[in-house]
Each structure stands twice: as structure tokens, then as C-alpha cells.
Amino acid sequence: MSESGPMTGTRAESGALTGTRAARAAETEVALKEAAIRVFGRVGYLRAKITDITAEAGRAAGSFYSHFDSKEQLLEALLVDMLEAGDRSAEQSGHNPDFSDFEAVRWHIAQLWALLTTNGAVIVALQQAAIVNEHFARRQQELMAPMFEDMAAHLDYVTAAGGHLPGDRMAVATAMVMLMSQYAYAWLEGWPQSSGPRPTADEAVDMLASFILNGIMGPIPPSRAATS
Amino acid sequence: MSESGPMTGTRAESGALTGTRAARAAETEVALKEAAIRVFGRVGYLRAKITDITAEAGRAAGSFYSHFDSKEQLLEALLVDMLEAGDRSAEQSGHNPDFSDFEAVRWHIAQLWALLTTNGAVIVALQQAAIVNEHFARRQQELMAPMFEDMAAHLDYVTAAGGHLPGDRMAVATAMVMLMSQYAYAWLEGWPQSSGPRPTADEAVDMLASFILNGIMGPIPPSRAATS
């Protein structure tokens, strides 16, 4: 027994390139996806070359096509992964839909913030892909539509609580989503570059929550705004 | 005198392709720029091919390079045109910087709205170019930086008037710019597509003005919000 069996020995020694065929293929697919996310984050989806991704994953160029038909299909796969993970985490949370309440607004913003910071590369990739590709333009709409509807529904609580929306409920919902997502994007990009230290994530979420609650309802009591 | 002179006759007859050499070249350059704006508006900057632009302008492909070194340099020229026009119109307007006043806020939003609707194609082209090109990423920052600074300065009037900003002045200024520009973009794109009629430009500007004034200060008197 000074030598292990030929197969098991080979497996243990050559690391990532061993295992059953199926396992090895699955490993490579995951490696390609993870590499893609890193490359997208570094140079953006539109500038990312197939060979950038395979190089980042430590594979040959041709290997890519054993797993994906194209860069588009890879992005689609990443989107599916993201949405599955999102569905799983969304199930458990019974949330408060009453947007006349500061904590409810803040909770929703924090949720969106978490989504953007954990899946930033994929979401920004989708945004970029939507610019040059009809399919992803539609996909982006499909992702945003429920957000608009969701926000609009939450705004009805504001009206019910005697708040005075600044305009049409759908227009206000659209403005809210645009504000949240774009401010988050600017924050991730480090805008504006000129001035002092950028806010922490918590400060940013607080600011947005106060801004939006004031915007849709009127000022919140200073005590709550200061302590949250 | 039954025949006009050979040159003047030729000029009058063959329309756009006549005149002095310099004039003819200038005409073509203008035609290419205008064609580019139309093509950018239709398919976007990133998808626009040089031959799309020359075809739209009714010229041969090679003609492009008598006037511009590349698509990038053409966009740069369009930006310069836009900024020159912007400077000219900005000079004449003595504006009210006091953002505790509804009309001042509304006026600024209307200004930005006008800028985006008249130069939408070029501004969106810049946004797209900034994604894949370092030069235009910097150019975009240069264009936005004064807006952030300007808004932040205006916000100081809010604090002076006893208003309570929802966060750091620069963060709030950033949020305002993001809200205005992105809502305008969404409006131009017809988002959200699902629901009923989108607001008119005036309604959109009113909504943004109320949203922002509430957001940065507290609610405006209902009478003013309703009448403006």
C-alpha cells in the first residue's frame, strides 16, 4: 500500500482537473461564471472578451463553448442564478408595505441596496447589455416592471394615511425606483469624485429613506430621522 | 443672357453638392453631424456604424474621414457644439438660487429637462460612450461635476431657511441630480411600459419639483403645489 490506486491517486494529485467527468465539467462551468462576474466588474460587460473570461478562469478559449453558446447566453445564465437566489431569500421575509412608515421605507431601500451591492456586476452587465441587445432590453423591463408595481402599491398606503403624493402614483413610483437604483450606482462608482468622503452604506440608505419619505409624504419627526 | 454663367448655373442647379469647396465641405460636415444625431437617437451610439451615419447623410463611406478621425471624434465635436450652445443660452438667465423656494427648484428642473429633451441623443450617446471609453468617462464626470456643486450650493439656502436636509449636502445633491436625470431618461424611454398614459413634460417637471422640495425641506403648502 505504499502506492495508492492509479485513479484515486491521480484525482487527489491534480486538484481542480480531476473527479468524475460531470463534476469536472460542472467545476469549469462555475469557474467560468465566477470569472465572468469578476471580469464584468473590472472592465464591464460590453468590453469583456470571451478570452478575458476564459483566461480569468484559467481555461483555454475553446472551453467556453462547451458550456455556453455565447457571451449573451452566459449573462442569461447569471441572471437566472441571481433571480433564483433572490426568490429564495424573498420567501422568508414578511415585510411591511405601509410606506407612510419610515421603517417600512427604509427596509425596502436597504433590501434594494443589498441586492445591488451583492449582485452589482450582473445588474450593471444587464444594464449594459440592454443598450445593444433587444433581448436584454426586454429582460431589464421584466425585472423592473414588478418593482414599479410594487412601489406604486406601497404608495397607496401613503394616500390612505392622508399623505399628499407629489404626482401620479405610477410616476412617483418610477421616480423612486430611479432615485434608489441610480443613487446606488453613483455610490458604487464613487461619484461625485471631487468632494470629501462618500457616505457609508448605512448613511446612504438613511439619506434615501428620509429623502423619499419626505418627498412622498412630508417631513418625518426630527427625532426619528436623527436616531434611525 | 439667355444662359447664365457656367459656374453660377451649375451651383444653382445641383443643389447641396455645389458652392465653393469650403462651403460644400462645411455642408457635408453638418450633414454628417445631423445624420449622426438621428442615427444615435434611433439605434444608440454603441450600435451606430460609420456607414449608418454616412448612408443617413447620403454620402459615401470614405467621406466620413475627410471630416472626422473616428466615431469618437465625431461625438466629441457634437459635445463641443452642445456645450457652446448651452453656454450661450446660460449667459442670459439670472436665476434664483434659493432652493427653499418652489419656483426656484421648478425652474432648475425645467432647465435640465429642456437640456435633456433638446440634446437627448448626444447626452445619451455620451453616457453610452463612457461605458467603453475612458476619455468619455472623464468627459461625463467633467459635465456632471459642476451640476453636483451647483446643486449643493443651492441646498445651502435650504439649511439657511431652517430646512432639514435628509443627509450630507453633497450626497443629497448627488441624489437630486440622479433623480432628475434618470427620471427624465425613463420618461424619454416611455417607462414603465405596462401602465396607462405617461405624464406630460409639465406634469413630470411639477412632480419632480414637489418630490424634491418635499424631500429636501418638508411639504410645500398644498395650494402652491396644486396650482403650479
Place this chain on the structure above:
DNA sequence: TGTACATCAGTGAACGCGCGTTCACTGATGTAC
């Protein structure tokens, strides 16, 4: 005013670069007997 030549805006076919995609090949894994 007329002629001969120079210049230049514009033309469009051809060229060539960059990058996505293919494919003959390798060596390890899986299967049959």
C-alpha cells in the same frame, strides 16, 4: 476671355484588424468483456 494645370471634396471597392467561433487533437475517464 480662354486654356492648361493643380487642388480638393467626395466615391466606393478593397484591405486588414480584432475577436468570436470552430475543429482536429490530447489525455483522462468510463465501459465492455
Place this chain on the structure above:
DNA sequence: TGTACATCAGTGAACGCGCGTTCACTGATGTAC
């Protein structure tokens, strides 16, 4: 358990498409004398 063959993940050089860019050419405009 051992041998012979089949299958398949992965390789990387080569291919080829799309589009930016060039360039020899045309015909009109400008200049010289």
C-alpha cells in the same frame, strides 16, 4: 483484475465575419498665365 476501445472535457491554433479604415480614382472648383 486486466485489456481494448469509446467517450468526452478541455486545448489552442486557425479560420472567417463584420466593420473600421484606406486609397486610387472622378469630376468639379480654383489658379496661373
